[in-house]
């Protein structure tokens with residue numbers, strides 16, 4: 001994997017995490033009131049990206065349906 005590819009992947013991953021956090025982790029607690037298990041449109045491929053957010057920790061994990069696309073854990 002080239003550095004350029006990594007940067008592009010990272011950019012989309014950050015965009016996805018930011019969207020999840022803005023929607024589900026508002027101030028002042030930065031945690032959702034209940035565990036979130038949902039899907040969003042993948043910012044990279046436009047496919048379905050499934051994610052979860054813990055109400056205990058506010059930590060999210062997500063993965064796009066497309067192989068080798070956006071994925072993250074414990075962010």
Ligand SMILES: [Zn+2]
Pocket residue numbers: 042043044045046047048049064065066069070
């Ligand atoms: Zn994707």
